Amino acid sequence: MTSAPTRIVVVGDIVTDVVAMLSGPLAPGSDTPAGIRVTGGGQAANTAAWLAWREHPVTLVGAVGADDAGRSRLDELTGLGVRCAVRRYPDTPTGTVIVLAGNGERTMITQRGANLRLAPDDVAAALAETSDAAHLHLSAYTLLDAGSREAGRRALAAARERGLTTSVDAASAEPLRRVGPAAFLAWVRDADLLLANADEAAVLAGPGSPADRARALAGGTRHAVVKNGADGAVWAGPDGGVVEAAAHRVPVRDVTGAGDAFAAGLLAAWVAGAGPAEALDRAAECGAEAVATLGARPVPDEAGRRGRSGTGH
Numbered sequence: 301m302t303s304a305p306t307r308i309v310v311v312g313d314i315v316t317d318v319v320a321m322l323s324g325p326l327a328p329g330s331d332t333p334a335g336i337r338v339t340g341g342g343q344a345a346n347t348a349a350w351l352a353w354r355e356h357p358v359t360l361v362g363a364v365g366a367d368d369a370g371r372s373r374l375d376e377l378t379g380l381g382v383r384c385a386v387r388r389y390p391d392t393p394t395g396t397v398i399v400l401a402g403n404g405e406r407t408m409i410t411q412r413g414a415n416l417r418l419a420p421d422d423v424a425a426a427l428a429e430t431s432d433a434a435h436l437h438l439s440a441y442t443l444l445d446a447g448s449r450e451a452g453r454r455a456l457a458a459a460r461e462r463g464l465t466t467s468v469d470a471a472s473a474e475p476l477r478r479v480g481p482a483a484f485l486a487w488v489r490d491a492d493l494l495l496a497n498a499d500e501a502a503v504l505a506g507p508g509s510p511a512d513r514a515r516a517l518a519g520g521t522r523h524a525v526v527k528n529g530a531d532g533a534v535w536a537g538p539d540g541g542v543v544e545a546a547a548h549r550v551p552v553r554d555v556t557g558a559g560d561a562f563a564a565g566l567l568a569a570w571v572a573g574a575g576p577a578e579a580l581d582r583a584a585e586c587g588a589e590a591v592a593t594l595g596a597r598p599v600p601d602e603a604g605r606r607g608r609s610g611t612g613h
Contacts, residue, residue: 307359310348313343313442319338319339343469347563352377355381360382364394376597395411401556415445423454444484466490469563476504485517490521491521522537523536566583
């Protein structure tokens with residue numbers, strides 16, 4: 301008997317992260333000592349990497365430049381076990397983000413690069429060629445950038461046409477403010493699940509408790525999860541019910557990519573049939589692993605293993 305499809309298709313950004321771990325407060329106009337690391341990043345790519353790390357079948361749809369950075373980013377992802385359906389553009393650089401991290405916070409300075417070139421036809425073709433897909437997860441950066449917006453909207457529509465469930469990560473508070481909550485919520489209205497951190501939920505749902513905001517967001521999508529960092533997370537369903545979960549307490553090394561890892565843990569569990577409480581616990585577990593790691597991605601051990609066992613997909 302053939303098992304039900306569980307592959308997750310992740311659509312969105314792939315970038316190079318230049319992560320600066322500040323030794324103290326930033327000194328504007330002067331020098332601030334930091335540990336600096338260049339690594340793979342991008343919300344969609346990070347989520348795909350964490351899914352593969354947890355040995356869940358995953359395909360990433362995105363765009364990079366035909367440059368050394370793009371080649372390195374794809375090598376990293378395939379090395380972790382991610383199946384890449386990624387177009388390389390010879391006339392556009394791979395996206396880059398400078399991440400200033402410290403004191404449990406991070407500030408990002410972004411060059412979107414080839415991510416703006418993601419096309420609707422690329423997304424539709426990748427879905428048509430992925431017969432074992434069960435779910436599509438979209439990074440909202442794709443919707444928030446005008447250049448890639450139609451690709452994001454086509455991803456959600458094509459997934460629904462093929463009978464896949466869908467989810468969207470709200471991405472970032474400031475771009476949400478720029479496009480406006482009404483427009484964004486209209487774009488994601490038919491998604492099955494919306495994930496937002498506390499700042500993003502405040503932009504989209506206004507004032508209120510995390511539970512109030514989750515219920516408000518679930519009124520537009522079937523389910524909504526509001527992430528509150530060290531204070532845990534809240535899941536609201538279509539019946540108005542709310543499930544709250546605590547965070548896993550671990551020493552924090554770097555919060556970059558923690559929300560992407562959280563999404564990976566949650567989606568892997570949910571697609572496999574877990575209910576909200578179990579899915580939130582698996583999400584918290586993966587998020588805790590991420591904040592204990594420098595950079596936005598899992599790091600293979602010295603033997604080159606991708607996950608905690610086995611060889612991935």
